[in-house]
Amino acid sequence: xxxxxxxxxxxxxxxxxxxxxxxxxxxxxxxxxxxxxxxxxxxxxxxxxxxxxxxxxxxxxxxxxxxxxxxxxxxxxxxxxxxxxxxxxxxxxxxxxxxxxxxxxxxxxxxxxxxxxxxxxxxxxxxxxxxxxxxxxxxxxxxxxxxxxxxxxxxxxxxxxxxxxxxxxxxxxxxxxxxxxxxxxxxxxxxxxxxxxxxxxxxxxxxxxx
Amino acid sequence: xxxxxxxxxxxxxxxxxxxxxxxxxxxxxxxxxxxxxxxxxxxxxxxxxxxxxxxxxxxxxxxxxxxxxxxxxxxxxxxxxxxxxxxxxxxxxxxxxxxxxxxxxxxxxxxxxxxxxxxxxxxxxxxxxxxxxxxxxxxxxxxxxxxxxxxxxxxxxxxxxxxxx
Numbered sequence: 001x002x003x004x005x006x007x008x009x010x011x012x013x014x015x016x017x018x019x020x021x022x023x024x025x026x027x028x029x030x031x032x033x034x035x036x037x038x039x040x041x042x043x044x045x046x047x048x049x050x051x052x053x054x055x056x057x058x059x060x061x062x063x064x065x066x067x068x069x070x071x072x073x074x075x076x077x078x079x080x081x082x083x084x085x086x087x088x089x090x091x092x093x094x095x096x097x098x099x100x101x102x103x104x105x106x107x108x109x110x111x112x113x114x115x116x117x118x119x120x121x122x123x124x125x126x127x128x129x130x131x132x133x134x135x136x137x138x139x140x141x142x143x144x145x146x147x148x149x150x151x152x153x154x155x156x157x158x159x160x161x162x163x164x165x166x167x168x169x170x171x172x173x174x175x176x177x178x179x180x181x182x183x184x185x186x187x188x189x190x191x192x193x194x195x196x197x198x199x200x201x202x203x204x205x206x207x208x209x210x
Numbered sequence: 211x212x213x214x215x216x217x218x219x220x221x222x223x224x225x226x227x228x229x230x231x232x233x234x235x236x237x238x239x240x241x242x243x244x245x246x247x248x249x250x251x252x253x254x255x256x257x258x259x260x261x262x263x264x265x266x267x268x269x270x271x272x273x274x275x276x277x278x279x280x281x282x283x284x285x286x287x288x289x290x291x292x293x294x295x296x297x298x299x300x301x302x303x304x305x306x307x308x309x310x311x312x313x314x315x316x317x318x319x320x321x322x323x324x325x326x327x328x329x330x331x332x333x334x335x336x337x338x339x340x341x342x343x344x345x346x347x348x349x350x351x352x353x354x355x356x357x358x359x360x361x362x363x364x365x366x367x368x369x370x371x372x373x374x375x
Contacts, residue, residue: 051221060222060238061353063368068311104368145311149368152238153351156222156261157310160241160322164267167223167274 007170007200012045014209015172019043021134022127023174023191029126030176033119034094041175043191047168050159056173057082057190060152064088065103067120068145068158071128073138074202077195078158079128081120085148087189092116103148113146120144127191135206158194165197217355220244223277225258225286227293228358235355239306241323243279243330243346246356246363247286247339249299253358256290258282260306262322263329279329287337300339303363303375304330305354307346323347343375 020043027040044056054060065088067081083091085103092112093101101112121144132139147154162169172193195203204210215231222242228234230253236244239259248255258276265278275281287297307327327346334341343363345352350367357364362374 049221050223054222054238147310147349149240149310150238150351150353152222153240153308153310156238156240156242157322159222160262163223163261163277167277 007047011200011204011209012047012170014204014207015170016043016045018131018134018203019045019172019174019191019193022131022193023176025130026123026127026174026191027176029122033122034178036178039177041177043172043174045170045172047170049168050156050163053155053159053169053171054152056171057151057155057192058084061150063104063149064151064154065116065146065148066151066154067117067124068147068154069120069124070142071139071195072142073140074206075137075139075195075199077193077199078161079124079141079194080155080158080192081123081189082151082154082192083189088116088148091119095119108148117144117146120146124191127193135203137202137206155192158192161196162194169194170200220257220259222259223261223274225256225276225282225289227254227256227289228356229254230358233355233357235353237353239352239354240308240310241306241326243304243306243326244352244354245283245286245330245334246303246354247283247290247300248303248356248358248361249290249295250301250361251299252295254290254293254295255356255358256286257356258286260326260330263325279326279333283330283333283337287339297337297339300337301342302334302339303343303356304341305345305352305363305365305375308348308350308352310349310351312349345373345375
C-alpha cells in the first residue's frame with residue numbers, strides 16, 4: 001500500500017497540481033455565482049498529523065459551516081468545503097436576501113441551509129469534475145451534508161476511514177478568497193480533499209506516475 | 211488564593227494524565243469519545259480521546275493504542291496504576307460520540323459515533339469501571355475539560371451552551 005513512507009515530494013507535487021486544477025474550476029464557478037473576482041491560493045499539499053490537520057483548518061474549536069461529501073468511483077475519499085461561520089452567514093444572507101439569517105441561532109431556515117448545501121454542491125462538483133476530466137478517472141460525489149460546528153468535530157469525521165491505516169493524512173488544501181473587498185468581509189473558504197489511502201495508487205497510475 | 215493550574219491538552223487519538231491544580235482538556239470531539247478515568251480520592255486523572263472502537267480495525271503494524279477503545283482504556287488503566295491508583299477505585303465520565311452529519315447512506319462509517327460509545331462502555335464494563343456521568347450522542351461537537359480537584363467534566367458546545375457533569 002502506498003502511504004506514509006512511500007509518498008515522495010514528487011508525488012506531493014502531482015497532488016498539488018490536481019488541487020490546482022480542481023480549485024481553479026471551483027473559483028471560476030464561485031466568481032460567476034457572486035459576479036466577483038475570486039482569488040485562489042495555490043494549494044498546500046502536505047502529509048500532516050491529525051492534530052496538525054485541525055490547525056490547518058483554523059484550530060479544532062473554530063466554528064465553521066462545513067460541507068462534507070464522500071467520493072465514490074475509481075477514487076474514494078472525503079471532501080470538505082469549510083467557511084468560517086461569519087462568512088457563511090454573510091454569503092447566505094446575500095444569496096437568500098435575508099439580512100437576519102444566522103447559522104448560529106440554532107434554528108436555521110431551510111432555505112438558508114439548502115443554499116449553503118447548494119454552494120457546496122456547485123463548488124465541489126466543479127472541483128471534482130475538473131479532476132475527473134484531467135485524470136480520466138470516474139469520480140462520483142455523494143450529495144453533500146452540512147454541519148455548522150467546531151471544525152475539529154467536523155473534519156475528524158473525514159479522518160475515520162484513513163485512521164484505520166495511518167496517523168497521518170495527506171491534505172490537498174486550497175484557500176479561496178474574494179478579491180477587492182475588505183479582508184474581514186471576503187469569502188475565505190478551504191477545500192480539503194482527503195483521498196482514502198488505497199486511492200493514491202489509482203491517482204498516480206492515471207497520471208503515469210510510479 | 212488558589213494555585214493556578216495549567217491545561218494539559220489531549221489531541222485526537224491521544225491520551226494523557228493531569229494532576230491538580232492542572233486541568234485536562236480535549237477540543238472539538240465529534241464522533242470521537244473522550245473518556246476520563248479518575249479516583250474520587252486522588253487528584254491524578256487520565257483522559258483518552260478514542261477515535262475508533264476496536265484495534266482489529268487497524269491495518270498498520272504499529273498501532274497508536276490511544277486511538278482505539280479496546281487498547282486505549284486498558285493502557286490508561288495501566289498508566290494510572292503506575293501513578294498508584296488501583297483499577298477497582300476508578301470511575302469514568304465520558305462525552306462525545308456525536309453524529310455530525312445526517313446521511314441517508316447506510317455505510318458503517320457513518321455510525322462511527324454510536325459505535326465508539328458502545329465500545330467504550332463495553333471496555334469500561336470489562337474493567338468494572340462505573341460510568342458516573344455521560345453526555346454522548348446527538349449531533350454537536352464538544353470540547354471537554356476535566357478538573358481533577360472538583361471531578362467535574364465541563365462540556366462546551368457551539369449551539370447548546372456549556373454544562374458540567
